[in-house]
Amino acid sequence: MKGLFAKTDAEAVRAHNRRVVIDHLRRADSSTRRATAQATGLSVSSASAIATDLIRSGIFEEVEEDGRSARRGRPEKTLRVAGSAATVAAAKLAVGGLFVQLADYAGRPLATAAAERPVADLDASEIASILASLTEEAASGLSGETPKPSRMVVAVQGMTDAGHRRILWSPALKRRDLDIAGMIQALTGTEVEICNDCSLMPEAFRWRPDRGGLDLGTGDFATLFIGFGVGMGLRLGGQTFGGPLSSAVEFGHLNHRPDGALCRCGNRGCVEAYAGDYAIQRRALGGPVDAVPARRVTDAEMRVLAGAARERDGPERDAFAQAGLAIGYGLGRLFTLIDPLPIVFTGSGAHAMDLLEPAIRRGITQSAVAGQGAAVPFGHVADVDALVFEAGTAHALASLDESFAREGPADERQVA
Amino acid sequence: MKGLFAKTDAEAVRAHNRRVVIDHLRRADSSTRRATAQATGLSVSSASAIATDLIRSGIFEEVEEDGRSARRGRPEKTLRVAGSAATVAAAKLAVGGLFVQLADYAGRPLATAAAERPVADLDASEIASILASLTEEAASGLSGETPKPSRMVVAVQGMTDAGHRRILWSPALKRRDLDIAGMIQALTGTEVEICNDCSLMPEAFRWRPDRGGLDLGTGDFATLFIGFGVGMGLRLGGQTFGGPLSSAVEFGHLNHRPDGALCRCGNRGCVEAYAGDYAIQRRALGGPVDAVPARRVTDAEMRVLAGAARERDGPERDAFAQAGLAIGYGLGRLFTLIDPLPIVFTGSGAHAMDLLEPAIRRGITQSAVAGQGAAVPFGHVADVDALVFEAGTAHALASLDESFAREGPADERQVA
DNA sequence: GCCTTTTTTCCGAGACTTGGAAAAAGTCTC
DNA sequence: GAGACTTTTTCCAAGTCTCGGAAAAAAGGC
Numbered sequence: 001m002k003g004l005f006a007k008t009d010a011e012a013v014r015a016h017n018r019r020v021v022i023d024h025l026r027r028a029d030s031s032t033r034r035a036t037a038q039a040t041g042l043s044v045s046s047a048s049a050i051a052t053d054l055i056r057s058g059i060f061e062e063v064e065e066d067g068r069s070a071r072r073g074r075p076e077k078t079l080r081v082a083g084s085a086a087t088v089a090a091a092k093l094a095v096g097g098l099f100v101q102l103a104d105y106a107g108r109p110l111a112t113a114a115a116e117r118p119v120a121d122l123d124a125s126e127i128a129s130i131l132a133s134l135t136e137e138a139a140s141g142l143s144g145e146t147p148k149p150s151r152m153v154v155a156v157q158g159m160t161d162a163g164h165r166r167i168l169w170s171p172a173l174k175r176r177d178l179d180i181a182g183m184i185q186a187l188t189g190t191e192v193e194i195c196n197d198c199s200l201m202p203e204a205f206r207w208r209p210d211r212g213g214l215d216l217g218t219g220d221f222a223t224l225f226i227g228f229g230v231g232m233g234l235r236l237g238g239q240t241f242g243g244p245l246s247s248a249v250e251f252g253h254l255n256h257r258p259d260g261a262l263c264r265c266g267n268r269g270c271v272e273a274y275a276g277d278y279a280i281q282r283r284a285l286g287g288p289v290d291a292v293p294a295r296r297v298t299d300a301e302m303r304v305l306a307g308a309a310r311e312r313d314g315p316e317r318d319a320f321a322q323a324g325l326a327i328g329y330g331l332g333r334l335f336t337l338i339d340p341l342p343i344v345f346t347g348s349g350a351h352a353m354d355l356l357e358p359a360i361r362r363g364i365t366q367s368a369v370a371g372q373g374a375a376v377p378f379g380h381v382a383d384v385d386a387l388v389f390e391a392g393t394a395h396a397l398a399s400l401d402e403s404f405a406r407e408g409p410a411d412e413r414q415v416a
Numbered sequence: 417m418k419g420l421f422a423k424t425d426a427e428a429v430r431a432h433n434r435r436v437v438i439d440h441l442r443r444a445d446s447s448t449r450r451a452t453a454q455a456t457g458l459s460v461s462s463a464s465a466i467a468t469d470l471i472r473s474g475i476f477e478e479v480e481e482d483g484r485s486a487r488r489g490r491p492e493k494t495l496r497v498a499g500s501a502a503t504v505a506a507a508k509l510a511v512g513g514l515f516v517q518l519a520d521y522a523g524r525p526l527a528t529a530a531a532e533r534p535v536a537d538l539d540a541s542e543i544a545s546i547l548a549s550l551t552e553e554a555a556s557g558l559s560g561e562t563p564k565p566s567r568m569v570v571a572v573q574g575m576t577d578a579g580h581r582r583i584l585w586s587p588a589l590k591r592r593d594l595d596i597a598g599m600i601q602a603l604t605g606t607e608v609e610i611c612n613d614c615s616l617m618p619e620a621f622r623w624r625p626d627r628g629g630l631d632l633g634t635g636d637f638a639t640l641f642i643g644f645g646v647g648m649g650l651r652l653g654g655q656t657f658g659g660p661l662s663s664a665v666e667f668g669h670l671n672h673r674p675d676g677a678l679c680r681c682g683n684r685g686c687v688e689a690y691a692g693d694y695a696i697q698r699r700a701l702g703g704p705v706d707a708v709p710a711r712r713v714t715d716a717e718m719r720v721l722a723g724a725a726r727e728r729d730g731p732e733r734d735a736f737a738q739a740g741l742a743i744g745y746g747l748g749r750l751f752t753l754i755d756p757l758p759i760v761f762t763g764s765g766a767h768a769m770d771l772l773e774p775a776i777r778r779g780i781t782q783s784a785v786a787g788q789g790a791a792v793p794f795g796h797v798a799d800v801d802a803l804v805f806e807a808g809t810a811h812a813l814a815s816l817d818e819s820f821a822r823e824g825p826a827d828e829r830q831v832a
Numbered sequence: 833g834c835c836t837t838t839t840t841t842c843c844g845a846g847a848c849t850t851g852g853a854a855a856a857a858g859t860c861t862c
Numbered sequence: 863g864a865g866a867c868t869t870t871t872t873c874c875a876a877g878t879c880t881c882g883g884a885a886a887a888a889a890g891g892c
Contacts, residue, residue: 007457008424008432009849010878016424017880034839041423043881048840073838074888232753250752255783257674258745265785329674333749336666337648367671369681425880426847433849450870459850464871489869490857 017042019405021050025060025081026207026401032076051079056410059085059105081106084145086400089135089152089190090392092197092385093119093127095172095228095296099385100134102142102149103393105400107207110146113138120174128183135188151396152190154180155197155388157229164193171229171264195395197388198223198231199249201346202240204391206398212344212379221342222334224251225384226327226349226356228296229264230272236338252276254333256326261289274326277302277348283319284308299348306352317355324356328363332373335364340373346381353380433458435821437466441476441497442623442817448492467495472826475501475521497522500561502816505551505568505606506808508613508801509535509543511588511644511712515801516550518558518565519809521816523623526562529554536590544599551604567815568606569808570596571613573645580609587645587680611811613804614639614647615665617762618656620807622814628760628795637758638750640667641800642743642765642772644712645680646688652754668692670749672742677705690742693718693764699735700724715764722768733771740772744779748789751780756789762797769796 006012017040024039025031031039037047054060061082083104092099097116103109113134119127135149158170165181167173181192201223209216216235223233230252234241241249252272253265260269261279273279273289277297282289284305309316331343345353357378365371381387422428433456440455441447447455453463470476477498499520508515513532519525529550535543551565574586581597583589597608617639625632632651639649646668650657657665668688669681676685677695689695689705693713698705700721725732747759761769773794781787797803 007436007462007849008429010429013424013426013429013848013879020423032839033841044840045842045882046423046880049880052841070890071838072836072890074840074886076839249754250785253785254749254752255745258672258741258782267782267785269783325674329671333670334753336670337750337753338665366674366683367685369666369669369683423880429848429879448870449872460871461851461873462849465849468872486859487869488859488867490855490871492870 015406017046018050018054018407019401021047021054022059022081022401022405023207025079026397030063030078030080032079034076036079053410054404055079057085057404057407058082059404083108084147085404086151087139087147087149088393088396088400089138089149090389090396091131091134091152091154092388092392093131093154093156093167093170093172094197095119095157098127098130098134099389100131100138101389101393102135102138103397104146105397107393107397109389109393111138111141119172122173123175124178124180124183127178127180128187131180131184132187135190149188149190151399152184152188152192153200153392153396153399154184154192154194155200155392156194157197157231160194160196164195167194191399193395193399195392196231198225198251199233199240199242200391200395201225201233201344201387202235202391203233203395203398204387205235205344206394212346212381214342214344214377214379216342216344216379219342220339221344222249223344223346223387224327224331225347226275226323226345227347227384228277230275230327230349232334234341251330251334254330256329262292264292271326271330275323275349280319280323281305283322284316286315302348302352306355309352309355320352320355321359323349324359325363327356328360328365329367330363331360331376332364332367335368335373335376340368340376342377342379344379344381346384346387350380350382350384353378431822433462434466434470434823435817437463437470438475438497438817438821439623441495442813446479446494446496448495450492452495469826470820471495473501473820473823474498475820499524500563501820502567503555503563503565504809504812504816505554505565506805506812507547507550507568507570508804508808509547509570509572509583509586509588510613511535511573514543514546514550515805516547516554517805517809518551518554519813520562521813523809523813525805525809527554527557535588538589539591540594540596540599543594543596544603547596547600548603551606565604565606567812568600568604568608569616569812569815570600570608570610571616571804571808572610573613573647576610576612580611583610607815609811609815611808612647614641614667615649615656615658616807616811617641617649617760617803618651618807619649619811619814620803621651621760622810628762628797630758630760630793630795632758632760632795635758636755637760638665639760639762639803640743640747641763642691642739642761643763643800644693646691646743646765648750650757667746667750670746672745678708680708687742687746691739691765696735696739697721699738700732702731718764718768722771725768725771736768736771737775739765740775741779743772744776744781745783746779747776747792748780748783751784751789751792756784756792758793758795760795760797762800762803766796766798766800769794 020040021036024036033048033051037044060079062077063080065078083106085105088103090101099114101112115130156167156170157172159168161168167178167180169176181194184192205216220236225231232249232251234249253270255269256271257269261273262268263270263273278293281297305316309320361374365374436456437452440452449464449467453460476495478493479496481494499522501521504519506517515530517528531546572583572586573588575584577584583594583596585592597610600608621632636652641647648665648667650665669686671685672687673685677689678684679686679689694709697713721732725736777790781790
């Protein structure tokens with residue numbers, strides 16, 4: 001993987017240093033040639049040469065600063081990532097429909113389009129054509145100079161293949177093993193990647209680690225979605241973790257209690273069977289732990305349950321406490337295998353953190369070695385949908401950055 | 417971490433390509449300039465230049481092949497890693513004593529020394545001086561041309577700090593937070609690294625992935641030690657996984673059953689509290705699950721229990737089945753978070769795989785998503801001690817390789 | 833209007849890799 | 863046994879990076 005087995009030559013050096021420069025500008029938002037040199041460790045000459053070349057390629061742009069610095073010396077030229085360099089699409093396939101959001105190369109949202117409709121019966125080609133036409137619909141309102149999207153990232157619930165091209169299985173769909181990426185690529189020519197929505201979420205923090213009430217820096221952390229299901233995204237060693245097979249940290253189906261409550265997945269005792277919306281409702285209403293409701297619990301219903309739990313000590317409060325404990329044990333187990341990490345919560349569960357947090361921390365204490373990680377920082381992002389689109393956009397942009405980094409010098413490339 | 421934030425220059429290119437060449441020779445055992453070029457992707461010129469330079473530095477050597485190839489053309493010169501380039505020490509601190517094994521730069525064992533004695537009351541300086549004198553003792557029998565050990569890796573049970581310099585806590589010692597590495601370094605000048613023994617084990621497969629009845633290739637895998645405790649080593653993405661804090665995958669203390677059997681660590685329900693030697697004995701003898709024996713269970717006692725379990729259906733067989741189930745659930749949980757991996761078993765438990773394996777696979781089936789990983793390949797290494805020394809040696813050699821890779825050209829370096 | 837300051841550009845030097853030519857060191861054939 | 867043939871290794875000129883320092887550029891300060 002890394003490159004211990006691949007040689008390095010001038011081309012690799014070039015690509016790497018371009019990558020470093022692009023990455024710096026993504027983080028810094030705006031910079032100058034000199035500041036780039038300082039931040040990357042490159043000499044001023046090299047940083048300047050790379051920046052100038054990226055400008056010639058249209059990847060960076062020099063912008064006029066309004067508030068002129070009244071400082072002495074030759075005024076610096078402000079560099080920015082050029083929004084016009086490309087367009088990317090972040091798509092989402094969920095139970096409620098299909099959604100597309102376009103963004104420019106600087107990451108600014110450009111347009112959205114939605115098809116709110118049942119999706120369970122769709123096949124691969126139908127999904128592909130809906131996503132393709134949503135993309136076209138969103139693009140139709142844009143200025144003629146906006147390029148066509150050159151990358152698309154589709155966030156889905158469920159499992160994808162190692163190559164991020166197929167949906168192996170999704171709770172939103174009846175069919176299995178759908179080659180969505182291939183279909184969309186054939187229709188639009190865009191490069192497409194299919195990702196698990198929860199695994200994707202850490203990408204939203206790639207260049208903006210100071211969110212959700214935490215500054216994650218460049219360190220490891222996890223995102224934890226709590227809602228109809230429970231899903232985790234993991235960032236380890238600067239990389240978003242993706243197992244070769246499932247490409248998902250299936251935290252929701254991490255076993256909590258052997259022979260425990262029945263989960264949607266068919267197994268017994270999963271975290272989700274205690275902490276998913278349906279599990280909380282099931283317990284609050286005193287239903288049997290063997291019943292998995294077909295119907296989806298609405299956010300409104302969950303708000304009612306949370307309200308009741310906040311008001312009085314009763315089955316609702318107990319249900320949230322059990323949910324928190326299951327999550328806490330799950331985190332404790334994760335911390336035992338990996339190491340304690342900051343956690344960013346999102347999803348409907350993130351709106352009930354006041355009910356969940358004490359039980360979560362208690363669960364960690366009881367399950368982690370020496371209770372390590374019980375005091376780990378918790379962050380919180382309210383709007384899951386926005387987070388997923390941001391994550392998809394960031395992921396698509398990173399993929400573009402990589403291909404731009406590998407490009408040859410600007411004067412060698414022919415204009416289209 | 418990776419190096420996305422570090423620039424690349426000629427020096428980095430040089431170091432990287434030297435690294436790649438050295439790594440190739442470690443894996444291939446013997447090679448030629450041409451074969452090196454082919455294996456690494458470097459041009460013949462570069463591979464040859466690097467190899468020649470490494471020979472001049474004494475890191476590689478050209479050896480006379482006995483069985484001359486009766487092939488046409490200029491005969492190839494066989495390259496080998498030069499054993500004489502350096503000496504490394506692999507040490508072990510265990511309940512029963514302190515042990516040191518020296519090996520040459522080619523990884524061939526040279527000598528050993530042992531101090532079988534109680535260690536519980538030792539402090540950092542005592543441990544350091546014993547290890548230093550054991551090293552000297554082992555080295556004393558060697559030819560005068562053998563260099564002094566330039567790297568030492570100490571494998572210990574328990575937790576080490578992130579910098580691999582201190583023992584934060586070990587079941588073998590009463591004292592805590594001991595700066596062993598610093599002490600030894602002060603005494604001998606050798607660079608020292610302190611590692612958790614279980615975390616270290618995957619290193620033994622670094623250049624020899626075809627062991628324990630499996631060919632692990634360059635893929636991910638885990639080693640699982642089952643004995644007085646239960647410990648895991650994880651190789652992910654070509655790197656031995658080490659959490660920044662504990663530097664150990666604390667598989668033995670992964671919670672199996674909330675409020676379950678009492679573990680040595682004080683928590684309830686750890687895998688070890690079902691699968692450790694003492695837990696198996698406890699259950700086989702019908703003892704209470706709240707009793708943690710102070711005395712260590714001997715291998716002979718375990719063999720008796722295993723014999724009884726093989727002979728008849730009774731509490732012994734049940735104890736092994738429960739142990740297997742706990743391990744299986746643990747693996748299922750690991751596979752849910754990460755992905756299914758091949759497992760190499762070692763330790764006394766590895767001698768009872770016939771008793772454990774069915775329950776382990778059952779546990780995986782019941783706890784992993786869709787039972788994924790229940791058919792994962794199991795390997796098996798009988799001699800744990802040898803494995804740990806090999807792992808320590810490999811780790812020390814890898815560290816030397818890295819520093820050799822970073823060295824300048826041979827003609828620039830002065831001779832000592 | 834000239835000096836100072838700071839950023840950017842320019843240029844020669846240095847360190848790699850590379851491809852191809854030349855050399856080396858054998859076997860094979862007649 | 864000499865020359866042809868093969869294959870590996872070495873040598874060399876060219877190419878492409880980065881780097882450091884000098885020069886240029888573009889302001890403010892006095």
